[in-house]
Amino acid sequence: MRKPIVAGNWKMNTSLEEARALAGELRSTLSAYSTVERVLIPPFPWIVPLADILDGSDIVLGAQDCAVEDQGAFTGEVSARMLAPLCRYIIVGHSERRHIIGETDEVVAAKLRAVLRNGARPILCVGELLEERERGEARAVVERQLQSAFADVEAADVLRTVIAYEPVWAIGTGRAATPEDAREMANWIREVLARHVGAEAANEIRVQYGGSVNADNAAGFLSLPEIDGALVGGASLKADQFTQIVERAAALRL
Numbered sequence: 001m002r003k004p005i006v007a008g009n010w011k012m013n014t015s016l017e018e019a020r021a022l023a024g025e026l027r028s029t030l031s032a033y034s035t036v037e038r039v040l041i042p043p044f045p046w047i048v049p050l051a052d053i054l055d056g057s058d059i060v061l062g063a064q065d066c067a068v069e070d071q072g073a074f075t076g077e078v079s080a081r082m083l084a085p086l087c088r089y090i091i092v093g094h095s096e097r098r099h100i101i102g103e104t105d106e107v108v109a110a111k112l113r114a115v116l117r118n119g120a121r122p123i124l125c126v127g128e129l130l131e132e133r134e135r136g137e138a139r140a141v142v143e144r145q146l147q148s149a150f151a152d153v154e155a156a157d158v159l160r161t162v163i164a165y166e167p168v169w170a171i172g173t174g175r176a177a178t179p180e181d182a183r184e185m186a187n188w189i190r191e192v193l194a195r196h197v198g199a200e201a202a203n204e205i206r207v208q209y210g211g212s213v214n215a216d217n218a219a220g221f222l223s224l225p226e227i228d229g230a231l232v233g234g235a236s237l238k239a240d241q242f243t244q245i246v247e248r249a250a251a252l253r254l
């Protein structure tokens with residue numbers, strides 16, 4: 001059985017005060033839903049204060065990115081080695097890093113390996129641009145992203161990774177993919193990964209959907225057996241919205 005995972009990617013949002021208040025509220029509202037893995041992914045500087053606020057709860061932290069290297073003269077970088085004691089998950093390959101910061105598939109693959117060798121679990125984001133979907137290339141793009149990320153990764157480590165299917169055109173646009181789009185891509189992701197780890201193991205890998213998920217549309221995705229949770233951006237900054245999404249996941253995936 002794949003345990004559902006709902007993660008809130010706060011991106012570059014919240015003041016320290018707001019972050020503390022949001023985490024404090026979520027600590028109490030989310031405590032009832034232990035059948036769902038609940039992950040808060042705040043900006044780097046809030047990870048330490050939030051670790052204190054969440055101490056003793058079963059809500060876990062994630063990080064939004066990490067460096068390729070573990071340590072050294074890389075001014076401004078934060079390594080997976082530093083994050084791993086505090087964060088169970090680290091996002092790699094988010095589309096904002098691929099398309100705004102310019103991270104290549106090779107950089108994403110190196111970051112994925114950094115997360116794995118330091119004992120954290122990657123949330124690997126994959127997804128196509130609107131023009132790629134319109135040209136009928138969505139599956140090929142996601143296949144390339146997966147093959148590149150996992151080229152030098154052993155099967156056991158592939159199984160520690162969560163895949164987030166986040167079509168770029170659905171992120172922050174209010175235009176979510178349809179549940180059918182998400183289902184098709186989740187099946188494709190497992191098909192591609194099956195070549196690497198075998199069909200049985202690929203069936204153990206969790207696939208989330210991300211892109212304009214909110215309390216109103218979450219059930220459409222979370223009710224699908226192929227979709228194991230959501231990676232939530234904007235709606236994760238609102239305690240009531242995020243709590244409702246987690247509540248839907250708990251109710252639909254018993």
Ligand SMILES: O=C(CO)COP(=O)(O)O
Nearest residue numbers: 009171172211212233234
């Ligand atoms: O990028 C996302 C999560 O990583 C999705 O963001 P939105 O939910 O704001 O569309």
